Amino acid sequence: MAEATWEKPQSTAQPTGAGGNERLKFLIGGILILAAVGFLIINGTLSGARYYITVDELVGNPAYVGQTVRVAGAVDGATINFDSQNLIITFETANVPLDYDNLATALHEALLDTNGKRLSVRVEGQPMPDLLQHEAQAIMTGTMGEDGIFHATELLLKCPTRFEEAQPGQAIVEPGA
Secondary structure (H helix, E strand, O other): OOOOOOOOOOOOOOOHHHHHHHHHHHHHHHHHHHHHHHHHHHHHHHHOOOOOEEHHHHOOOHHHEOOEEEEEEEEEEEEEEEEOOOOEEEEEEEOOOOOOOOHHHHHHHHHHOOOOOEEEEEEEOOOOOOOOOOOOEEEEEEEEOOOOEEEEEEEEEEOOOOOOOOOOOOOOOOOOO
């Protein structure tokens, strides 16, 4: 019978100095990736903490002139004008406080406040929206002009009398049903 011999293979591992160098590279790369992800999370959280600013914060604050911002206010129906030839909508909004229990009540009270700040809005190149009416909430994106007029490029409207939230346990009833 033939005799089998087993020999321990020669180690091909690199000296410890080279392997430690690669580990250091991976460790630094991992730390950089974690730092970048942490920065993005913190930056996104801080910048997206508020969806919009109020009319009070915008009006009279020169820091916002020329900057693109999103602002919300209550539409004053008596001030709505629409130029159908040039597709220009102008109206005024009143300040709505950030904290409220009922949106419809908050919009109504905002328009009754004669001492509250008002914002003149101009929207160009858009047809007249059906929801642009008295006591609708307007959320607008645009820039504040030096003339004191907010030049909106995007107009979102929310009419609380048309879209009422159902309370828990309450059936949703379609209008006219």
